[in-house]
Amino acid sequence: MHMPIAIIGAGLGGLTLARVLQVHGVTAMVFEGDPSADHRPQGGMLDIHDFNGQLALKDAGLYEEFLSLIQPGGQQTRALDRHGNVLFDTPDDGTGGRPEVLRGALRQMLLDSLVPGTVQWGRKLADCLPRPAGGYELSFADGTVVTTDLLVGADGAWSKVRRLLSPAKPIYSGTTFIETWLYDADRRHAETAAAVGGGSLFAVAPGQGIMAHREPNAVLHAYIALNRPQEWIESIDFADPKAAAATIAAEFEGWAPALTALITQSDTPPVPRILHTLPIDHAWERLAGVTLVGDAAHLMIPSGEGANLALYDGAELAKALIANPGNHEAALAAYETALFARSRAAAEDAERTANLLFGDNAPQSLVDAFAEYQL
Numbered sequence: 001m002h003m004p005i006a007i008i009g010a011g012l013g014g015l016t017l018a019r020v021l022q023v024h025g026v027t028a029m030v031f032e033g034d035p036s037a038d039h040r041p042q043g044g045m046l047d048i049h050d051f052n053g054q055l056a057l058k059d060a061g062l063y064e065e066f067l068s069l070i071q072p073g074g075q076q077t078r079a080l081d082r083h084g085n086v087l088f089d090t091p092d093d094g095t096g097g098r099p100e101v102l103r104g105a106l107r108q109m110l111l112d113s114l115v116p117g118t119v120q121w122g123r124k125l126a127d128c129l130p131r132p133a134g135g136y137e138l139s140f141a142d143g144t145v146v147t148t149d150l151l152v153g154a155d156g157a158w159s160k161v162r163r164l165l166s167p168a169k170p171i172y173s174g175t176t177f178i179e180t181w182l183y184d185a186d187r188r189h190a191e192t193a194a195a196v197g198g199g200s201l202f203a204v205a206p207g208q209g210i211m212a213h214r215e216p217n218a219v220l221h222a223y224i225a226l227n228r229p230q231e232w233i234e235s236i237d238f239a240d241p242k243a244a245a246a247t248i249a250a251e252f253e254g255w256a257p258a259l260t261a262l263i264t265q266s267d268t269p270p271v272p273r274i275l276h277t278l279p280i281d282h283a284w285e286r287l288a289g290v291t292l293v294g295d296a297a298h299l300m301i302p303s304g305e306g307a308n309l310a311l312y313d314g315a316e317l318a319k320a321l322i323a324n325p326g327n328h329e330a331a332l333a334a335y336e337t338a339l340f341a342r343s344r345a346a347a348e349d350a351e352r353t354a355n356l357l358f359g360d361n362a363p364q365s366l367v368d369a370f371a372e373y374q375l
Contacts, residue, residue: 003029005321006138006148008128008161010034010119012103012307013294014154015110016314018118019060024322030114030154031140033124037111042104044221045074045200045213046307050097053308056315065109066101071216074100076199079367084195084203084256088367092199100199102215103307125160135289136164150328151290152317154310157276159296165284170276173301175354176233177223177273178248180266186218189265191258196220203259204362208251210259222262223273224248227358233272241269275301280347283340291332293317298343303350313339 005021007014010032018028034040048054048066057063075092111119124141128151131137138146153161157170185193193214195201201212204225212222226233226248238244248270249263263270278299291297294310317335324331356365 001144001146003027003146003148005029005150005152006031006136006146007152007154008125008138008159009154009156009294009296010037010107010111010121011154011156011294011310012107012110013310013314014152015107015114015119016056016060016311017152017154017293017318018314019062019110019113020056020315020318021321022115022118023059023061024318026318026322028118030119031123031125031138031146032119032121033141035122037108037119037121042102042107044103045071045100045215046103046106047075047098047100047304048106048311049304049308052305052312056308056311059315059319060110060113062109062113066106067099069101069105069109070099071101071214073198074200074214076197077370078195078197078199078201079363079370080195080201080203080256080259081363082203082205082252082255082259084258087363088370089197090370098304100213106307125155128161128164130164149289150321153290153292153296154294154314156295157299159292161290162292162296164290165287165292166282168278168282170278170299172230173275173277173354175225175227175275175301175358176230177225177275177302178263179271179273180222180224180245180262181268182220182222182262182265183267184218185214185220189220189261192261192265193218193220195256195258202357202363202366203255204357204366206360206362207358209357209362210252210255210262212262220262222266224252224263224270225358226251230274233274236272238270238272244270277301277347280351281344282347283336283343286329286333286336288329291317291336297339298347300347300350301354303346303353305346305350309343309346312342 005028079088207227293313320331320335
C-alpha cells in the first residue's frame with residue numbers, strides 16, 4: 001500500500017491534521033495501534049483555549065459542534081488550602097475563553113468528521129525506515145507494510161517516528177499523578193463534591209496536591225500529585241488498590257477529609273501517571289518528508305496546554321501543506337519554524353505552572369497567579 005500522507009496516531013493532533021486536510025480536499029490516512037476507538041479510556045476534562053485549540057477547531061469546520069460538547073459551569077476554578085479553606089473561587093460566567101469538554105467526546109467528534117476508512121485501527125507501528133528513492137517504509141506489527149511520501153508522527157510521548165528526527169527521549173519530571181474517580185458524588189460524597197464545586201479544584205502545598213474536575217453525571221475525576229523519586233512510586237503495589245490508596249493517603253496526613261476522600265474513597269483502583277518530559281528546547285534539523293505533532297514533538301508536564309497544542313499543531317501543519325501544494329519541504333520548514341518557538345514558550349510556561357502549584361510558596365503562589373490573570 002502507498003499513501004501520499006501517513007499519520008501515525010489517532011489522537012487529537014493526528015485527527016485534526018487529517019480533518020483539516022480533508023476539508024481542503026487532501027487525502028491522508030491515519031494508522032492507530034489500538035484495535036478500536038473505544039479500546040481504552042480517553043482521559044477526563046480538557047479546557048480548550050480560544051487562542052489555540054478553538055482556532056484549530058474552527059479551521060476544521062467543527063467549532064459549532066464543539067460548542068455542544070461544553071460542560072456548563074466547567075470553568076469555575078477553586079483553590080483550597082490543605083484544611084479545606086477556600087482561598088480563591090471564581091464562577092463560570094461563560095466569558096473565560098477556556099470551556100471544558102470531555103477528551104473522549106472531543107476525539108469522537110473528530111473521528112466522526114472524517115471520511116470512513118481514514119483511520120486504520122489495529123495498526124501498531126513496528127518500524128519506519130527511509131526509502132532510497134525518498135519517503136518512508138512503515139512496518140506494522142500485523143505484518144502490513146505501507147510506503148509514504150510524507151510521514152507525520154502523532155504517536156505521543158513514546159513516539160517511534162521521533163527517532164528519525166531526534167535522539168531525545170522522555171525523562172521523569174519528578175512529579176507523578178495518581179488518578180482516581182468518585183461516581184454519583186453529589187449523593188454519595190456530598191462534602192467532597194461541595195469542595196470541588198462545579199469545575200476545577202486545586203488544593204496544593206509544596207511538593208504535593210489534590211486536584212479534581214467535575215465531569216458530567218456527578219463524576220469527580222481527581223489527580224493526586226506527588227513530587228517523589230520514581231523509585232518511591234514504583235515501590236507501591238498498585239496491584240493491591242486498598243494498600244496503594246493507604247500509602248498515598250499517608251502522604252496527606254492532616255489534610256481535610258473532604259479532600260483525602262478523593263484518595264481513600266475512590267470507586268476505581270488508583271492509577272499512577274508517571275509524568276515525563278522532553279527538553280524545553282526540543283527541536284531537530286529538517287529531514288525530508290517527516291515531522292511531528294503533539295506530545296511526539298513537545299512532551300511537557302501537564303499545564304492545560306497539551307491538548308490545545310496538539311489540536312493547533314495538526315491544524316497548522318495542514319494549513320502549511322495546503323499553502324505549499326506539491327512542496328512538502330517548504331511546508332514542513334514553515335511549520336517547524338513556528339512549532340519550535342511555540343513549543344519552547346509552552347514548555348517554559350508549564351515549568352512555571354508546576355512551580356506555582358507545588359513550589360515552596362504554594363498555595364499562595366497559585367492564588368496570586370489566579371488573581372493576576374483574573375481566572
